[in-house]
Amino acid sequence: MHPLIAHLAAEVAKLKQAGTFKEELVLQSPQDARVRVGGREVVMLTSNNYLGFANHPRVREAQKKAIDRWGAGMASVRFICGTEALHKELEAEIASFFGQQDAILYMSCWNANEGLFAAVLEEGDGLYSDELNHASIIDGVRLCKAKRFRVPHNDMKAFDRLLAEDGASRFRMMMTDGVFSMEGEEADLRALVEICERTGTLLVVDDSHATGVLGRTGRGTAEEQGVFDRIPVTTGTLGKAMGSAAGGFVTGPSALVELLRQRSRPYLFSNSLPPPVAAGSLEAFRMLREDPAPVAKLRENAAYFRKAISEAGFQIPHGTHPIVPVIVGDTAKALAMGRDLFEQGVYVSGFGFPVVPHGQARLRCQVSAAHSHADLDLAVDAFVKVGRKFEAIEEVESRESRVESKNAQPTADS
Ligand SMILES: Cc1ncc(COP(=O)(O)O)c(C=O)c1O
Structure with a gap:
C-alpha cells in the first residue's frame, strides 16, 4: 500500500474510534416527508426539502418533459455550447423573482460563492465576511486577493468599527448568510443595509436557507425584514426549497453578472446545469409565483413544531425558521439520541x-x-421518549397534558 494511502486509512480509523465518522444511510424511496430506510418508514426531519418540492408531481413532470424537449445533459460549459433557452429562461425568472437586472446559474451555490469574490475583487479591495458564514463562502474568500476582514457574528457595532478603521480599501464588499444554518438564525439585514448604504459597501447575501422559506412570498430574509429592494446582490441554491435537485445562482446588477460570465472560474470551467434540473427549478419558481401557499404552510408547520418541542421541555433557540436545533450539550449524547430517534421512526441528524x-x-x-401535523406529532412524541432516557428534558408535564387533551379531542389534521 502506498504510504499516503496507509496514512489515510489510519485517519479514517481514528475518526471511527472517536465516533465522528459520518455514516451515510441509504434511502430506499424518494426524498419526502416520510422516507423508507432499512425497510422501515420514518419521518424525514433533517432535509432541506422545505417546500416539499423534491418529489412534487409538478416538478417531476417538468423534469421529465425537459428531458424529452432538451435532452439529458449539455456535454459543455455554458460559453462553449452549453446554453439552451431553458437556462436563459431560468436566469430571467430568478432575476425577476429577486427584482434584479440579471442572474447567472452555477452547478451549485457552493460554486456560486466560490466563483464570486475572486472574479470581482482585487488586491487593494476589502472583503468583509461574517465569521459564521457557510463553508463555501469561507473557501471563496480564501481564493480572493482582496484584504479579508472577519466580522464577529451578527455584531453590527464591530462591523461598523472595522469599516471605520479601514481607510485603505478601494472597494468594499460585505458577505453574509441570510440565515445561518446551524441555528436557523437570521442575519440582521436591516442593520447591515443601513451600514453598507452609509459606508458605500456592497452587500451580498447568501439566502440559500431562506429562498422559498422566509417572507410572505418566499423571497427570503430581506422580504421577511422589509428590506427586499435594498439588497444589491443575492446568491442562493436551487438544491433546497426551489426544486431541491441542484444548482446555484448569483443575481444582481447586469454589469456584475456579465463580468462573472467572463471571469468566474466555476462558471467558465464546469459543465452547465443539466436541462431537467433547470426545468425542475423553473417550475418551482413558477409554482411560488402562482401561489405562495406552501410558504405559509411551512411557516405554520415550523411554529407548530417549535411550540410543541419547547412545551415538551427541550431547549431551542428563539426564532421562526423551520430549522429547529434541539440543543442537548454533549456530542456523544446528540449522536446517540439521533440513533434512538431513528429507532422511534424519526430521521434527524x-x-x-x-x-x-x-x-x-x-x-x-x-x-x-x-x-402533516401527524408527522410532527410523531416526531415530538419520539423526542419526548428519547429525551427522557437521555435526561435531555427539563419538564414534560405540559407536553403530557397536550397529548392527553389531544387524545380526548382528536383534530381533523393528519
Ligand atoms: C448558506 C449556504 N450556502 C451555500 C450552500 C451550498 O449550496 P449547494 O448545495 O447548492 O452547493 C449551502 C448548503 O448547505 C448553504 O447552507
Missing part, C-alpha cells in the same frame, strides 16, 4: 464539535411544508 461550539451539540430538526 446530530451535530457536535467542531461544527458547533463545545457543549452546544444538537439535533438539527428541519420542518417541511410536506409534513
Whole structure:
C-alpha cells in the first residue's frame, strides 16, 4: 500500500474510534416527508426539502418533459455550447423573482460563492465576511486577493468599527448568510443595509436557507425584514426549497453578472446545469409565483413544531425558521439520541464539535411544508421518549397534558 494511502486509512480509523465518522444511510424511496430506510418508514426531519418540492408531481413532470424537449445533459460549459433557452429562461425568472437586472446559474451555490469574490475583487479591495458564514463562502474568500476582514457574528457595532478603521480599501464588499444554518438564525439585514448604504459597501447575501422559506412570498430574509429592494446582490441554491435537485445562482446588477460570465472560474470551467434540473427549478419558481401557499404552510408547520418541542421541555433557540436545533450539550449524547430517534421512526441528524461550539451539540430538526401535523406529532412524541432516557428534558408535564387533551379531542389534521 502506498504510504499516503496507509496514512489515510489510519485517519479514517481514528475518526471511527472517536465516533465522528459520518455514516451515510441509504434511502430506499424518494426524498419526502416520510422516507423508507432499512425497510422501515420514518419521518424525514433533517432535509432541506422545505417546500416539499423534491418529489412534487409538478416538478417531476417538468423534469421529465425537459428531458424529452432538451435532452439529458449539455456535454459543455455554458460559453462553449452549453446554453439552451431553458437556462436563459431560468436566469430571467430568478432575476425577476429577486427584482434584479440579471442572474447567472452555477452547478451549485457552493460554486456560486466560490466563483464570486475572486472574479470581482482585487488586491487593494476589502472583503468583509461574517465569521459564521457557510463553508463555501469561507473557501471563496480564501481564493480572493482582496484584504479579508472577519466580522464577529451578527455584531453590527464591530462591523461598523472595522469599516471605520479601514481607510485603505478601494472597494468594499460585505458577505453574509441570510440565515445561518446551524441555528436557523437570521442575519440582521436591516442593520447591515443601513451600514453598507452609509459606508458605500456592497452587500451580498447568501439566502440559500431562506429562498422559498422566509417572507410572505418566499423571497427570503430581506422580504421577511422589509428590506427586499435594498439588497444589491443575492446568491442562493436551487438544491433546497426551489426544486431541491441542484444548482446555484448569483443575481444582481447586469454589469456584475456579465463580468462573472467572463471571469468566474466555476462558471467558465464546469459543465452547465443539466436541462431537467433547470426545468425542475423553473417550475418551482413558477409554482411560488402562482401561489405562495406552501410558504405559509411551512411557516405554520415550523411554529407548530417549535411550540410543541419547547412545551415538551427541550431547549431551542428563539426564532421562526423551520430549522429547529434541539440543543442537548454533549456530542456523544446528540449522536446517540439521533440513533434512538431513528429507532422511534424519526430521521434527524446530530451535530457536535467542531461544527458547533463545545457543549452546544444538537439535533438539527428541519420542518417541511410536506409534513402533516401527524408527522410532527410523531416526531415530538419520539423526542419526548428519547429525551427522557437521555435526561435531555427539563419538564414534560405540559407536553403530557397536550397529548392527553389531544387524545380526548382528536383534530381533523393528519
Ligand atoms: C448558506 C449556504 N450556502 C451555500 C450552500 C451550498 O449550496 P449547494 O448545495 O447548492 O452547493 C449551502 C448548503 O448547505 C448553504 O447552507
